[in-house]
Amino acid sequence: MAELQGIHARRAALRLLDAVLRRGETLDIAFNGATKDVRKFEDKALARAIAAEVLRWMVDLDGLIDSATKKPLPDDAKVRMVLRMMLAQWLRLQTPPHAVVATGLDLLAGGPRRLAHGVFSTLTKREVALPLAPTLPKEVATRWGDRAASIAAGLADPPPLDLTLRDPAETEHWQVQLSADSLMPGHLRLARGDNIEKLPGFAEGAWWVQDIAASLPARLLGDGEGRHVLDLCAAPGGKTLQLAAQGWKVTALDISKRRLELLKSNLKRTGLAASTVRADALTWEPKHQFDAILLDAPCTATGTARRHPDVLHRIGARQIAEMAELQAALLDRAKGWLKPGGIFVYATCSLEREEGEDQTSAVDLAPLPIGLENLPAGLEPTAEGWLRTDPGMLGEVGGLDGFFIARWGT
Numbered sequence: 001m002a003e004l005q006g007i008h009a010r011r012a013a014l015r016l017l018d019a020v021l022r023r024g025e026t027l028d029i030a031f032n033g034a035t036k037d038v039r040k041f042e043d044k045a046l047a048r049a050i051a052a053e054v055l056r057w058m059v060d061l062d063g064l065i066d067s068a069t070k071k072p073l074p075d076d077a078k079v080r081m082v083l084r085m086m087l088a089q090w091l092r093l094q095t096p097p098h099a100v101v102a103t104g105l106d107l108l109a110g111g112p113r114r115l116a117h118g119v120f121s122t123l124t125k126r127e128v129a130l131p132l133a134p135t136l137p138k139e140v141a142t143r144w145g146d147r148a149a150s151i152a153a154g155l156a157d158p159p160p161l162d163l164t165l166r167d168p169a170e171t172e173h174w175q176v177q178l179s180a181d182s183l184m185p186g187h188l189r190l191a192r193g194d195n196i197e198k199l200p201g202f203a204e205g206a207w208w209v210q211d212i213a214a215s216l217p218a219r220l221l222g223d224g225e226g227r228h229v230l231d232l233c234a235a236p237g238g239k240t241l242q243l244a245a246q247g248w249k250v251t252a253l254d255i256s257k258r259r260l261e262l263l264k265s266n267l268k269r270t271g272l273a274a275s276t277v278r279a280d281a282l283t284w285e286p287k288h289q290f291d292a293i294l295l296d297a298p299c300t301a302t303g304t305a306r307r308h309p310d311v312l313h314r315i316g317a318r319q320i321a322e323m324a325e326l327q328a329a330l331l332d333r334a335k336g337w338l339k340p341g342g343i344f345v346y347a348t349c350s351l352e353r354e355e356g357e358d359q360t361s362a363v364d365l366a367p368l369p370i371g372l373e374n375l376p377a378g379l380e381p382t383a384e385g386w387l388r389t390d391p392g393m394l395g396e397v398g399g400l401d402g403f404f405i406a407r408w409g410t
Helices: 002-021 027-034 041-067 078-091 097-108 113-126 138-154 168-178 212-219 238-245 257-270 317-337 357-362
Strands: 161-165 187-190 207-209 228-232 249-254 275-278 290-296 338-348 387-389 403-409
Touching: 002 027, 002 041, 002 078, 002 097, 027 041, 041 078, 041 113, 078 097, 078 113, 097 113, 161 168, 161 212, 161 238, 168 187, 187 212, 207 238, 212 238, 212 290, 212 338, 212 387, 212 403, 228 238, 228 317, 238 249, 238 257, 238 290, 249 257, 257 275, 290 317, 317 338, 317 357, 357 403
Parallel strands: 228 249, 228 290, 249 275, 290 338
Antiparallel strands: 161 187, 161 207, 338 403, 387 403
């Protein structure tokens, strides 16, 4: 039965990779459908881990495969994809080669099993290895320019698990309870791999999962003291929870019904309160202005490549241009909803200039520089007063996602 479930997990990984590389889906969107035949949490996690490691190291895996074949295999050939999976399990997940062969070749029933076995055996006999950092796809490396090498180093491993606490005053308590590290008050960092819902503090809503970089935009608004804040494009709700915990009266707006349901579920679990609105921010009309606005804009999410390496292969110039156009429209519309004396924070989890730095030129509000007191040790604002993070930063303590954050006032 265990071997059968292992095969199911690998078939699910194959379906995940097909969804990403052929249909352009995200790992998250494809996951439930791809793993519907997999029962155990551990096997679902294995399927995702295999797919993620293939996507993270695909350029290098292909280089190894090509070094052991007389004729190049087509990029979309099933045997190439299965070999990528087999190598990722051996080189990245420390699966013994005999177990890789036993489960991998079954994916090629009726196909070129002998070829796959031969290539894999050749590479294991050579005792090949992967580089210290993954080689980025050529288009991605060109786009990121002189930042590419540093970012790639930060993509070598999946990230640790970051939590944001409902009450920062309890940081030391939860550090002990969860055997966690902390990079700043209200933040915890754990080793990855645990079933989140079974961790202490989940059921009572003491914390929620949120990369430390994603927690910074809401932190920049400070204590709410009962004032009104608009959280635009709010779901699934990490920033809404932060703002409510910081004492803001939160209006959380999002266009997605499914994601708003998740936001409401998180509010219920944590005992925090916010008014939720399902609407399109490009057509919605508020009834009043706000003391603060947080626009965590829809984006390509290339900054999340550590946990979502599918973005390395799905995102190109067309998607970046589409997102940049939407972000500019949202910025232009939302800035008029700010009260005199208010604060506006704009953020994207993207590594692309078009979605970050380039968006600031059309904002006619007064810049409010980001101070070191708002940041974990090791991060500094840019000369312009913005914050730009990328996965190559804070590597000695586990890294963080890529974000662009700017803050203005009226």
